[in-house]
Amino acid sequence: MPLPIEIVLFIFLLTTAVVIARLEDLFAAAMLTGIFSLLSAGLFTIMDAVDVAFTEAAVGAGVATVFILCTLSLTAKREYQQPTRILPFIVVGITGAALIYGTLDMPAYGDPDAVPHGHLSAKFIEIEEKAFLSQDKHAAEPAQHGSGEKAVGLPNIVTSILASYRGYDTFGETAVIFTATIGVMLLLRTRRREKKVSPPNRDQMETTS
Amino acid sequence: MQWLGLWHYWAVIILMMIGLYIVIARDNLVKKVMGLSIFQVSVIMFYVSTGKVEGGTAPIIPEGGHDLVYSNPLPHVLMLTAIVVGISTTALALALIVRIQEAYGTVEDDELNAIDGAAL
Amino acid sequence: MRMREKIILRVVSKAFIPFIFLFALYIQFHGDFGPGGGFQAGVVFAAGIILYGVIFGLDTMRLAVPERLMEYGIVLGLILYGGVGIVSLISGANFLDYDVLNAHDPTHGQHLGILLVELGVGITVTCAMTTIFYALAGRGEK
Numbered sequence: 330m331p332l333p334i335e336i337v338l339f340i341f342l343l344t345t346a347v348v349i350a351r352l353e354d355l356f357a358a359a360m361l362t363g364i365f366s367l368l369s370a371g372l373f374t375i376m377d378a379v380d381v382a383f384t385e386a387a388v389g390a391g392v393a394t395v396f397i398l399c400t401l402s403l404t405a406k407r408e409y410q411q412p413t414r415i416l417p418f419i420v421v422g423i424t425g426a427a428l429i430y431g432t433l434d435m436p437a438y439g440d441p442d443a444v445p446h447g448h449l450s451a452k453f454i455e456i457e458e459k460a461f462l463s464q465d466k467h468a469a470e471p472a473q474h475g476s477g478e479k480a481v482g483l484p485n486i487v488t489s490i491l492a493s494y495r496g497y498d499t500f501g502e503t504a505v506i507f508t509a510t511i512g513v514m515l516l517l518r519t520r521r522r523e524k525k526v527s528p529p530n531r532d533q534m535e536t537t538s
Numbered sequence: 539m540q541w542l543g544l545w546h547y548w549a550v551i552i553l554m555m556i557g558l559y560i561v562i563a564r565d566n567l568v569k570k571v572m573g574l575s576i577f578q579v580s581v582i583m584f585y586v587s588t589g590k591v592e593g594g595t596a597p598i599i600p601e602g603g604h605d606l607v608y609s610n611p612l613p614h615v616l617m618l619t620a621i622v623v624g625i626s627t628t629a630l631a632l633a634l635i636v637r638i639q640e641a642y643g644t645v646e647d648d649e650l651n652a653i654d655g656a657a658l
Numbered sequence: 659m660r661m662r663e664k665i666i667l668r669v670v671s672k673a674f675i676p677f678i679f680l681f682a683l684y685i686q687f688h689g690d691f692g693p694g695g696g697f698q699a700g701v702v703f704a705a706g707i708i709l710y711g712v713i714f715g716l717d718t719m720r721l722a723v724p725e726r727l728m729e730y731g732i733v734l735g736l737i738l739y740g741g742v743g744i745v746s747l748i749s750g751a752n753f754l755d756y757d758v759l760n761a762h763d764p765t766h767g768q769h770l771g772i773l774l775v776e777l778g779v780g781i782t783v784t785c786a787m788t789t790i791f792y793a794l795a796g797r798g799e800k
Contacts, residue, residue, distance in 0.1 A: 335546075339549045342549075342553060343549070343552060343553060343556070346553055346556040346557065346576050347556060349556075349560065349572055349573075349576065350556055350559060350560045350564070350573070355566065355568055355569065358569065358572055359568075359572070362572050362575055362576070365576060365579065366575075366579060369579050369582075369583060372583065373583070373586055376583075376586050376587055376589070376590045376609070377589075377590060377591075377594055377595060377596045377597070377608075377609035378586045378589065378596070378609070378613075378614045378617070379596045379598070380614055380618060381582065381586055381614050381617050381618060381621070384618055384621045384622075385579065385582070385621060388621055388622075388624075388625050389575070389579065392625065393575060393625055393628055396628065396629055396632055397568065397571070397572065397628075397632065399632075400568055400632040400635055400636055401568060403636050403639060404567075404568060404635060404636070404639040404645045405566070405568075405644070405645060405646075408564070408565065408566035408568075408569055408646070409565065409566075409646060411564075411565060414563060417559055417562050417563035418559070418563075420562065421555045421558050421559045421562070422555075424555065424558065425551055425552065425554075425555040428551045428554070428555075429547075429548055429551055432544050432547040432548065432551070433541065433544070435544065435547060435588075437543025437544060438543050438544065438545075438546040438547065438587060438590060439543075439590045439591060439592035439593075440543070440591075440592065441591050441592055441593075441594075441607070443588070445588050445589060445610055445612070445613070446589075446591060446610050449612060450589075450610045450611065450612045453611060453612065454597065454608050454611065457599065458599055458608075461599045462599070462602070462604065484598050484599045484600070484601075485597070485598045485599075486597040486598065486599065486608065486611040487597055487598075487611045487614050487615055487618070490611055490612065490615045491615045491618060495615060498615075498619060499619070502619045502622050502623065505622065505623050505626050506622060506626050508626075509626030509627065509629055509630050510626075510629075512630050512633070513629050513630055513633040516630075516633040516634060516636075516637055517633050517636060517637070
C-alpha cells in the first residue's frame with residue numbers, strides 16, 4: 330500500500346523535473362535542482378536509506394548547486410529559446426517504454442522475499458546484528474571471532490559495509506574524488522600560475538599564446 | 539493487479555526519462571549537466587527502491603533491538619559511492635564547460651557546432 | 659562588493675557557521691552509530707567553508723582557509739586511508755583488514771580502522787570540495 334506522502338513527493342519531484350526542463354532562466358533551474366535533490370532526500374528517508382538521504386541532501390542541495398551557480402556566473406544566465414523538437418520525445422518515449430517493460434518481471438516494491446535481500450545482504454545483517462547485540466551483553470567477551478566469522482560490531486550496518494567489508498570500494502571512491510579534483514585544478518588553475526610569473530615574461534606568454 | 543506494486547519503479551523511470559530528455563533535447567551545456575544530475579538521482583532512487591523491505595526500518599541496529607526487520611543495506615552502500623562519483627563528474631563537467639565558454643564564447647550546443655563547422 | 663552591505667546575511671552566517679562545523683564533526687564521529695560518515699561530514703564541512711566564502715568574499719576565505727592547505731589535505735586524506743591499509747598489511751593481515759589494528763580485541767581494531775578511514779574520507783572530501791569551489795569561483799574574480 331503506497332503511503333500518501335510517497336505519492337505527494339513523487340508528484341513534487343515530477344513537477345520540479347518538468348519545470349527544470351522547461352525553464353529558460355538557468356539560475357532558477359539551478360535552484361530547482363537543489364530543491365529536486367532535497368525532495369529526493371525525503372523520498373530516500375521513506376525508503377529507509379537514511380545515509381543516502383543524508384548524502385543527497387548535503388551534496389545535491391548544498392555543494393552541487395553552488396558549483397552550478399559558480400559556472401553560471403561564468404557562462405550565460407539564460408539559455409536560448411528553442412523550438413520543441415519531436416525526435417527527442419520519440420527517443421525518450423521508446424526508452425521509457427522499454428524500461429517499464431523491463432520492470433514487469435521485477436519483484437514488487439518492498440517484497441521481503443525479493444532476490445536482492447537474500448545472499449550477501451542477509452548475511453551482513455545477520456552477522457552484524459549478532460555481533461553488536463552480543464557485544465552489548467558481555468562487553469569483555471570478544472564477539473564472534475572464535476567462530477571464524479568476522480564481524481565489525483557497529484550499530485550502523487551501512488558504515489560497517491562501507492568502511493570495512495567494502496573498504497576497497499570506498500578507497501577507490503576516495504581516489505575518484507582525488508582524481509576529479511586534480512582534473513578540475515588542471516582545467517581551471519592556469520591563470521593563477523601565470524599571475525606569479527614576472528611581468529615581462531607574462532607579456533611574452535600572452536603574445537605567444 | 540500484481541503490477542500495482544511496481545508503480546515506484548515506473549515513477550522513477552518517468553523521472554529518469556525527463557532527465558534524459560533534458561540531456562538530449564536542450565542545447566545549453568549547463569542545462570545538460572542539470573539533466574544528467576536528475577538522471578543520476580533517478581538511477582540512485584531506482585537502486586534504493588529495490589532495497590526496501592516492507593515493514594523494515596533503516597539498517598541501524600538499536601540498543602537491545604531484537605527481531606527487527608531491516609531494509610537491505612547493500613544498495614545504500616553502493617549508491618553512496620555513486621553519489622560521490624556523481625558530484626566528482628559534475629564538478630569536472632562544469633570545469634570543462636567553463637573552459638569551453640572561454641574558448642568559444644558560448645555554451646550552446648548548436649552554436650558550438652556552427653563554430654566548429656566554420657573552422658573546418 | 660555589494661555583499662558588504664547585506665548585514666543580516668553577514669551576522670546570521672557568522673552565527674551559523676560554527677554550528678555547521680560542529681554538526682559536521684558530529685556526523686563525522688557519530689557516523690558509526692547513526693546515519694552519517696566521512697563523506698557526509700566532509701560535504702557539510704565544505705558547505706560551511708563555502709558559505710563563509712560566498713558571504714565574505716574569496717580573499718577573506720583565502721586568509722581563513724589557505725588554498726595550499728586544502729590541496730595538501732586532499733592528498734593527506736587519501737594517504738591516511740591507504741596508510742591504514744598498509745599498516746594492516748605490515749601487521750600480517752590483508753590490505754584494509756582492520757582486525758589486527760588492536761592486538762587484544764579485533765572488534766576494537768575494526769572500530770579504530772573505520773574511524774581512521776572515515777576521517778581520511780572526510781578530510782579528502784572537505785578539501786576536494788573547497789578546492790573545486792576555489793577553482794570555479796577564482797576563475798570568475800580575475
